[in-house]
Amino acid sequence: MTKPVVALKSVVIRFAGDSGDGMQLTGDRFTMDTASLGNDLSTLPNFPAEIRAPQGTLPGVSSFQLHFADHHVLTAGDAPDVLVAMNPAALKANIKELPKGAMLIVDKDEFTTRNLQKVGYETNPLEDGSLDGYSIHAIPLTSLTVGALAEVEISKKDAERSKNMFALGLLTWMYHRPTESTIKFLEAKFGKKPDILKANLLAYNAGWNYGETTEDFANTYEIAPAKMPAGKYKNISGNQALAHGLIAGAQQSGLQLFLGSYPITPASDILHELSKHKKFNVITFQAEDEIAAVGAALGASYGGALGVTTTSGPGIALKSEMIGLAVMLELPLIIIDVQRGGPSTGLPTKTEQADLLQVMFGRNGECPAVVIAASQPSDCFAMSLEAIRIATTYRVPVFYLSDGYIANGSEPWKIPNVSELPDLKVEFARTQENFLPYDRDPKTLARPWAIPGTKGLEHRIGGIEKADKTGAISYEPKNHDFMVRTRQAKIDNVEVPDLHVDDPTGDANVLFLGWGSTFGPIASAVEVLRSNGEKVAQAHLKYINPFPKNLGDVLNKYPKVITPEMNLGQLALLLRAKYLKDIISYNQVRGLPFSTAELVEAAMGVING
Amino acid sequence: MADIALTKKDFTSDQEVRWCPGCGDYSILSTMQSFLPEMGVPRENIVFISGIGCSSRFPYYLETFGVHSVHGRAPAVASGLAIARPDLSIFVITGDGDALSIGGNHLIHAMRRNVELKILLFNNRIYGLTKGQYSPTSEKGKITKSTPIGSLDTPFNPISLALGAEASFVARSVDSDRKHLTEVLRAATAHKGSALVEIYQNCPIFNDGAFDSVKDPSTKEGSLLQMVHGQPIKSAKYGVVKNDLHFEVKPLDQINEVDIIIHDAHHPDPSYAYALSRLSGSELEHVPVGYSAMLLDRVTHHWSTPNLMK
Ligand code: SF4
Numbered sequence: 044m045t046k047p048v049v050a051l052k053s054v055v056i057r058f059a060g061d062s063g064d065g066m067q068l069t070g071d072r073f074t075m076d077t078a079s080l081g082n083d084l085s086t087l088p089n090f091p092a093e094i095r096a097p098q099g100t101l102p103g104v105s106s107f108q109l110h111f112a113d114h115h116v117l118t119a120g121d122a123p124d125v126l127v128a129m130n131p132a133a134l135k136a137n138i139k140e141l142p143k144g145a146m147l148i149v150d151k152d153e154f155t156t157r158n159l160q161k162v163g164y165e166t167n168p169l170e171d172g173s174l175d176g177y178s179i180h181a182i183p184l185t186s187l188t189v190g191a192l193a194e195v196e197i198s199k200k201d202a203e204r205s206k207n208m209f210a211l212g213l214l215t216w217m218y219h220r221p222t223e224s225t226i227k228f229l230e231a232k233f234g235k236k237p238d239i240l241k242a243n244l245l246a247y248n249a250g251w252n253y254g255e256t257t258e259d260f261a262n263t264y265e266i267a268p269a270k271m272p273a274g275k276y277k278n279i280s281g282n283q284a285l286a287h288g289l290i291a292g293a294q295q296s297g298l299q300l301f302l303g304s305y306p307i308t309p310a311s312d313i314l315h316e317l318s319k320h321k322k323f324n325v326i327t328f329q330a331e332d333e334i335a336a337v338g339a340a341l342g343a344s345y346g347g348a349l350g351v352t353t354t355s356g357p358g359i360a361l362k363s364e365m366i367g368l369a370v371m372l373e374l375p376l377i378i379i380d381v382q383r384g385g386p387s388t389g390l391p392t393k394t395e396q397a398d399l400l401q402v403m404f405g406r407n408g409e410c411p412a413v414v415i416a417a418s419q420p421s422d423c424f425a426m427s428l429e430a431i432r433i434a435t436t437y438r439v440p441v442f443y444l445s446d447g448y449i450a451n452g453s454e455p456w457k458i459p460n461v462s463e464l465p466d467l468k469v470e471f472a473r474t475q476e477n478f479l480p481y482d483r484d485p486k487t488l489a490r491p492w493a494i495p496g497t498k499g500l501e502h503r504i505g506g507i508e509k510a511d512k513t514g515a516i517s518y519e520p521k522n523h524d525f526m527v528r529t530r531q532a533k534i535d536n537v538e539v540p541d542l543h544v545d546d547p548t549g550d551a552n553v554l555f556l557g558w559g560s561t562f563g564p565i566a567s568a569v570e571v572l573r574s575n576g577e578k579v580a581q582a583h584l585k586y587i588n589p590f591p592k593n594l595g596d597v598l599n600k601y602p603k604v605i606t607p608e609m610n611l612g613q614l615a616l617l618l619r620a621k622y623l624k625d626i627i628s629y630n631q632v633r634g635l636p637f638s639t640a641e642l643v644e645a646a647m648g649v650i651n652g
Numbered sequence: 653m654a655d656i657a658l659t660k661k662d663f664t665s666d667q668e669v670r671w672c673p674g675c676g677d678y679s680i681l682s683t684m685q686s687f688l689p690e691m692g693v694p695r696e697n698i699v700f701i702s703g704i705g706c707s708s709r710f711p712y713y714l715e716t717f718g719v720h721s722v723h724g725r726a727p728a729v730a731s732g733l734a735i736a737r738p739d740l741s742i743f744v745i746t747g748d749g750d751a752l753s754i755g756g757n758h759l760i761h762a763m764r765r766n767v768e769l770k771i772l773l774f775n776n777r778i779y780g781l782t783k784g785q786y787s788p789t790s791e792k793g794k795i796t797k798s799t800p801i802g803s804l805d806t807p808f809n810p811i812s813l814a815l816g817a818e819a820s821f822v823a824r825s826v827d828s829d830r831k832h833l834t835e836v837l838r839a840a841t842a843h844k845g846s847a848l849v850e851i852y853q854n855c856p857i858f859n860d861g862a863f864d865s866v867k868d869p870s871t872k873e874g875s876l877l878q879m880v881h882g883q884p885i886k887s888a889k890y891g892v893v894k895n896d897l898h899f900e901v902k903p904l905d906q907i908n909e910v911d912i913i914i915h916d917a918h919h920p921d922p923s924y925a926y927a928l929s930r931l932s933g934s935e936l937e938h939v940p941v942g943y944s945a946m947l948l949d950r951v952t953h954h955w956s957t958p959n960l961m962k
Contacts, residue, residue, distance in 0.1 A: 301736050328735060330728065331761035338725045338758075339732030342701070345719060346737040368722050495717040495733075495740050498696045503665065503712045505702075505720025515667065516712065 049262045053112030055120030056214065059137045060129030062105040063095050065207040070107025072211055072228060076220040077111045078278035078455055081268030084111040085563060087119035087636065088451045092391040099161050104136040113267040117567040119452065121638040127210055129153065132162045143176040150184035150206065180259055184209055191249035195242045205246035212250025218264050272457065279456040281420035281449035285379065286316035288427025290323050293349050296435055296467035300325045301343035303336040304353045308391040309447045310381040313353045333361035337378065341365060344374045347471060347494035349431065353379040356398045357388065366440055367406045368506045370530060373490045375434035382446040384634045393634025394447035396559050397610035402442040403588060409527045411534040414588040416444040418562035421456035423449065426585065428465060435469050437537055438489040448560040448636050474499045480514040488533040539586035541593045546580035553649055554601035558584040558614050561607050561637060568642035577650060598624045603649055605629055607637055658689040665715045676827035676853035677706060680774065681713055683830045687837050691741065699742045701730040703750040706781050707774035710745040724755025727762035727771065734767050744771040749779050752788040752808050760817035766845040773810055773850050778859035791934035811929035814848040815922050821847035822925055823943030827854060828867055832941060839943045865936045877931065879942025884912035890938060898927040901938045915942065922946050
């Protein structure tokens with residue numbers, strides 16, 4: 044007997060458990076299976092900085108939220124429709140955000156007196172009525188898993204560890220997800236450990252069968268594929284898309300890609316990804332520290348490679364002096380800052396946008412550099428190409444900002460055709476008489492990229508101020524003034540696309556102006572506001588230094604401009620300084636993305652205020 | 653090979669040299685300019701990368717490619733260049749403050765990676781460019797502007813440090829000994845992998861005479877222990893013999909010539925070179941000069957990269 048199927052338009056599921064419970068993997072697998080069905084989706088992994096925080100405690104809770112739908116998805120969702128809580132800690136940490144009426148699936152076995160006490164539950168919430176109003180499914184997940192694995196010769200501990208696969212199997216059944224790719228994944232992951240593989244497969248199956256056979260679940264659910272522009276899609280995280288963009292861009296430029304990097308959360312996955320692609324002429328160099336990482340990248344650029352370094356805020360602080368040298372040497376360099384909560388070590392695994400002023404100004408002297416920012420995971424591919432275009436055309440360091448939300452979050456990305464990619468071919472200086480290393484292209488103000496090995500171009504450059512054209516050391520007052528202004532003019536002169544404003548009626552009074560990963564939450568809030576009959580415009584900055592040329596006009600057109608930022612108003616400060624516009628700054632620094640609801644509320648305050 | 657034979661003049665840039673009169677850097681520069689033609693590498697394939705300090709102005713004066721980079725970070729910049737461009741011959745020019753203080757981390761990692769870099773460390777045992785503070789190689793008790801009652805810190809022995817950092821080639825020479833320095837440069841450039849060459853360099857302004865005992869004609873024969881491959885390691889008055897664990901220096905008249913250690917410049921065990929490096933203390937009574945190129949079973953970093961690409 045098959046159970047009735049209910050059609051839904053969208054669902055938000057949150058998997059929550061101990062950091063050792065494999066919730067990220069479970070969420071990831073469910074996401075991949077969902078992507079293969081053609082739903083649009085967005086994810087929000089949220090995990091502690093400690094690899095294994097004390098078991099069963101609130102700080103040890105790790106969660107993964109997935110929003111998928113039959114239509115365009117902009118965020119990972121404000122609140123879950125389904126919460127899977129693997130223990131009391133996961134329940135306690137997440138229940139506040141679960142709206143009444145939502146489905147709650149818990150591992151009953153974990154609700155022991157000891158575990159309840161650990162997180163301060165005086166009575167068992169499964170029994171004391173405090174969860175009334177939820178659709179609760181208290182399942183003995185651990186014992187069912189162990190029971191299903193009776194025939195496998197593994198320890199009880201290993202058997203228990205497979206319970207995440209039981210949960211995954213159950214949800215897979217409930218939402219009609221395909222099972223092939225997860226089975227393949229498990230086979231690849233545990234191929235060398237047949238017992239563990241068997242245990243995972245059995246647990247996965249048992250979860251699926253549990254849904255099908257018990258009376259606990261009356262329905263299953265179906266979410267039709269979303270209508271997306273034709274093409275081939277791949278579910279991709281921001282870090283992966285960024286890495287793929289770098290490889291594609293380097294290929295288009297004909298340059299070797301050289302990554303100098305020091306491991307740091309949440310940027311390390313870019314290093315991991317790029318280190319797999321040596322065959323695309325990619326060299327990855329894990330340096331001894333952040334300074335060496337950017338130094339080696341700059342050395343490689345000097346030699347004619349595309350030098351890239353990846354890091355997060357603390358790493359930028361260390362790299363600053365070397366970036367100053369790159370500004371002086373006027374060589375291409377891409378500095379990727381996957382921002383996280385700061386200052387200092389801050390919140391390593393949480394998201395924030397508070398490095399903007401650091402990358403704009405955090406160097407000695409007048410030391411301008413280009414700053415661009417990706418708006419969502421799939422956008423990272425395109426912005427990598429832009430970083431390469433700008434760095435190589437103008438021979439400048441380019442700061443490319445991402446953040447923890449974009450880096451770890453994922454969504455479907457339309458794989459582009461190679462023929463659609465821009466031509467980024469680069470020309471090095473050729474052998475010539477009387478070579479002048481600081482002679483400039485009149486249009487771009489770029490100096491020649493004169494790489495070692497080119498006869499007749501021998502020259503010496505460094506961090507000391509240089510004379511115009513010859514590049515020889517110069518302490519001459521007028522020359523310094525000229526060179527400082529020229530380096531600034533070069534950045535101001537970088538061509539970036541105009542800012543696109545989405546204002547369907549053309550007569551909105553209020554403009555939402557964001558940058559970086561706030562794109563999804565803002566767009567989602569704008570959707571809600573418009574469906575409520577409000578007129579709001581939206582624009583999103585991907586180019587921050589220099590700003591798009593039409594930005595001043597855009598700001599002038601709208602009486603009220605709201606800028607939500609996950610910092611205390613850094614873009615707002617830049618906009619006010621440059622355009623003398625009284626920006627309405629809306630800020631939070633909780634380490635999590637904005638919710639749609641809070642942005643709607645903020646906008647209503649402005650509209651009515 | 654260069655198509656026409658180059659001369660010293662071809663390697664001399666048009667920049668005015670701006671070291672203090674009498675600075676040891678002049679003689680090192682002159683020796684380098686004379687040595688480069690012998691390397692047979694076209695000028696455009698040679699790159700000098702320096703950090704910050706008096707010695708780090710070196711690249712400006714050579715008609716090759718050159719980068720005057722960031723304080724202490726030359727090995728990092730040079731490593732990136734060497735890995736991306738294995739076709740180039742790259743020298744790192746650094747000093748005791750640049751290499752051993754602010755840039756210590758980069759130096760040791762360049763050594764252990766065995767990147768194809770020739771690192772020339774001009775050791776004057778003082779901070780010159782900042783006008784006379786003590787450096788990581790200044791002797792204990794040194795009175796300088798920043799240590800009015802004498803420095804408390806134990807100095808580094810750069811050669812011992814490099815060996816501890818898994819260097820595959822170490823050498824020591826003296827600024828004014830053009831012939832010896834040339835020989836050392838020849839050996840360093842012939843070596844596959846990173847080479848650390850310590851060059852004692854006099855700073856007549858802030859630390860004049862620091863190396864007199866190894867430069868003064870009346871004393872140098874007695875204090876310089878010559879390390880020549882296949883020859884006994886000795887000075888005019890002393891020889892190096894085995895003791896319990898390591899080596900020791902004894903007056904020639906107290907030992908048998910046959911007991912003197914015969915230098916094996918390619919001794920595979922770095923403990924051998926380490927033992928030699930311990931013979932020189934900061935008082936410079938006995939200073940081994942020469943080189944040790946250990947035939948370590950190690951590939952250089954840039955050699956390994958193409959292998960990884962398969
Ligand atoms: S201060 Fe000393 S080391 Fe520096 S240039 Fe003058 S003499 Fe040479």
